[in-house]
């Protein structure tokens with residue numbers, strides 16, 4: 001619906017002039033295209049991420065937000081476009097993708113904890129098998145990460161014994177344990193009821209404050225308004241508009257954005 | 273009628289010898305049947321098109337072929353192409369081939385039941401495909417496959433008696449020889465039946481214990 005030419009200048013992201021060499025950016029995403037059959041899901045998406053920045057992605061469902069996140073760590077391979085972590089290309093990286101996936105953590109809507117492993121084993125398994133850490137160090141680090149998300153007391157419990165909010169916090173600890181430079185969150189609270197949502201958002205806020213670079217697909221507008229440095233509004237496989245929360249939530253340049261954002265204002269009003 | 277001391281002097285020693293052979297057949301067949309079964313299920317699920325099709329055809333072939341016929345082919349047929357096996361070896365190979373095919377079906381079903389998301393999450397942590405299979409998929413799939421695999425193991429205990437058709441004197445064969453010689457069919461076959469029942473019961477109890485040991489809260493088998 002929105003071709004690239006129609007985008008306002010701020011939507012094209014910073015640093016367009018020197019996209020190849022600028023270490024101020026942790027992550028650069030350039031012109032990502034993805035089709036499923038004839039369904040064109042991403043139509044040339046570009047943006048850059050500065051160190052310590054939190055970018056929140058919003059937009060109607062089916063717009064390609066999840067696909068975009070998956071293209072970043074190559075769980076989905078885009079037809080066209082490139083992704084860089086600092087100066088290393090993540091796309092077309094062959095077996096080195098394992099390294100990039102360690103550096104680009106991911107947290108999912110449905111947690112995807114390993115059902116057969118306790119919380120602490122969930123966190124340490126990749127430390128042992130991917131990072132080849134020795135068992136004592138791995139256990140120590142796993143417990144430390146669980147402590148960070150307030151789950152140390154649940155270390156020996158299995159996923160089935162955890163609430164959704166607890167499971168999601170363990171999955172955040174699991175991502176953190178790999179010592180990532182960026183974490184991708186795909187609707188981390190959409191499967192949770194409000195109380196559990198709060199406990200997960202608290203952890204994410206703390207993480208953002210600690211300087212973690214985060215890309216978050218979420219419709220938690222309160223979180224977006226208070227934590228995001230940038231909000232990106234996507235629709236139909238394109239970035240429609242991008243900007244700081246003040247501009248994008250309260251003074252969007254596009255009618256489409258206003259309509260979408262307005263929907264949420266409505267919802268919260270009705271709830272109150 | 274049987275002479276005095278028939279049970280202690282003749283029946284028990286004969287059946288004991290047969291039982292040892294039966295146990296040898298099982299102990300040699302079952303582990304390889306499990307390993308080959310895992311291999312076939314992985315080949316079918318994760319192998320390329322060719323490997324996947326080969327595994328599929330293999331399972332169809334074994335399912336469609338009576339085990340006795342398979343044993344005859346291995347023992348009587350293969351020498352004509354220059355492969356001569358002892359009766360015992362032919363039996364073990366036949367049992368492995370048969371056991372593996374059925375095991376692979378149970379394991380494949382269990383692999384399909386492992387939630388896709390966990391595979392994706394494991395990849396997102398940097399695990400290679402093989403690490404995902406070994407650390408995430410198989411530990412869950414094998415747990416879920418335990419009931420099916422134990423059924424196959426119990427079948428194996430019983431169809432190991434087919435080795436007698438290749439002249440391997442295992443438990444049933446030993447019984448048959450004693451029964452014929454002393455004309456004591458009922459006594460001997462009931463005794464043989466009790467031994468099989470004991471083996472199966474022992475297996476059932478052991479599997480129950482194993483299932484409890486590896487049980488994980490919330491993971492339905």
Ligand SMILES: Nc1ncnc2c1ncn2[C@@H]1O[C@H](COP(=O)(O)OP(=O)(O)O)[C@@H](O)[C@H]1O
Nearest residue numbers: 036039041059060061062063064065066067068
């Ligand atoms: N693996 C897939 N195969 C086919 N179509 C897919 C696949 N993943 C996503 N899609 C399609 O891509 C579109 C965008 O999906 P998604 O990225 O999940 O959107 P969002 O996260 O914004 O809701 C949808 O139409 C969805 O049906």
Ligand SMILES: [Mg+2]
Nearest residue numbers: 065066067187
């Ligand atoms: Mg989505």
